[in-house]
Amino acid sequence: NAGVTQTPKFQVLKTGQSMTLQCAQDMNHEYMSWYRQDPGMGLRLIHYSVGAGITDQGEVPNGYNVSRSTTEDFPLRLLSAAPSQTSVYFCASSYGLGGVQNTEAFFGQGTRLTVV
Amino acid sequence: AQKVTQAQTEISVVEKEDVTLDCVYETRDTTYYLFWYKQPPSGELVFLIRRNSFDEQNEISGRYSWNFQKSTSSFNFTITASQVVDSAVYFCALTWGYSTLTFGKGTMLLVSP
Numbered sequence: 001n002a003g004v005t006q007t008p009k010f011q012v013l014k015t016g017q018s019m020t021l022q023c024a025q026d027m028n029h030e031y032m033s034w035y036r037q038d039p040g041m042g043l044r045l046i047h048y049s050v051g052a053g054i055t056d057q058g059e060v061p062n063g064y065n066v067s068r069s070t071t072e073d074f075p076l077r078l079l080s081a082a083p084s085q086t087s088v089y090f091c092a093s094s095y096g097l098g099g100v101q102n103t104e105a106f107f108g109q110g111t112r113l114t115v116v
Numbered sequence: 117a118q119k120v121t122q123a124q125t126e127i128s129v130v131e132k133e134d135v136t137l138d139c140v141y142e143t144r145d146t147t148y149y150l151f152w153y154k155q156p157p158s159g160e161l162v163f164l165i166r167r168n169s170f171d172e173q174n175e176i177s178g179r180y181s182w183n184f185q186k187s188t189s190s191f192n193f194t195i196t197a198s199q200v201v202d203s204a205v206y207f208c209a210l211t212w213g214y215s216t217l218t219f220g221k222g223t224m225l226l227v228s229p
Contacts, residue, residue: 031215040125042207042221050215058216090161097149097166098214104151105217107161 002026006091006108013081013115021076021111023091031094032074033105036060036087043090049074081115088112118143120210122220129198129227137193137223139208145169149211150184150191155222156204164206167191198227 007022025032033048035058045058049068063085065077074093078085091108119142129135141150152164165175167184175182179196195202205224209217 033216035219040221042120042122042219043209043217044219045212045216048216088159092217094215096214097151097211097217098147098168104163104166106163110159 004091004093004106004108006089006111008111009109010112011114013078013113015081015083015115017081019078019081021078021089021091021113023074023076023108024072025074025091025093025106026072027093027106028071029093029095029106030071031096032068033058033092034064034066034074034076035090035092036085037090037110038087046076046089078113083115086113086115118210118212118218120208120218120220122206122208122223124223125221126224126226129225131199131227131229132197134194134196135198135225135227137195137206137208137225139191139193139220141189141191141208141210143210145211149214151209151211151217152182152191152193153207153209154204155207161207164193195225198225200227200229203227 004025030051034046035043037043044060047066049055055066089111092105094105095103121140148169150167154162181194183192205222207222208220212218
């Protein structure tokens with residue numbers, strides 16, 4: 001029962017470098033999201049997807065890119081890393097958070113990213 | 117605009133005390149869902165409860181209870197007889213379009229022996 005798997009768990013980048021944070025889920029969930037967590041700020045939505053081929057921006061999308069070619073995977077790309085992107089990143093997936101079905105958002109373990 | 121406010125940044129209690137974590141929300145949606153998540157020091161996010169806007173019954177699960185009051189837009193969380201293992205950051209969250217969540221800034225609960 002893997003659930004939501006994020007890799008890597010830790011990463012240090014130099015300013016200007018690019019990288020991709022990986023997120024995969026094995027629950028056949030349509031909905032996937034990326035959040036960043038900063039001290040005192042809670043979790044803020046970066047990008048989300050309601051199905052393969054469909055993505056949209058959240059609250060803090062600048063500097064990040066996403067695509068959803070399969071139901072299982074939702075990678076987050078940092079195009080040119082900046083110190084302001086130092087954060088903990090969480091990927092989440094769900095069947096959808098409304099409706100009769102008592103669903104929840106399942107979260108990965110998080111990726112701690114430091115940009116120097 | 118959506119907003120979730122957790123006014124208590126940090127709460128410290130001694131073991132066996134009862135503690136209430138406040139959550140106030142704003143939304144224009146008539147149907148919405150509220151969640152509480154726990155984030156222990158290990159960092160993962162643990163789902164605690166989901167409540168829909170049509171169900172104002174209070175809920176109790178062991179030492180945990182939740183009070184949802186639509187009239188005051190509040191969804192407060194009470195831990196009875198707190199334990200050291202309850203030490204964590206607790207997040208209240210509100211659905212945004214049924215596909216994502218708007219989170220509060222979290223309340224750090226410290227339970228000392």
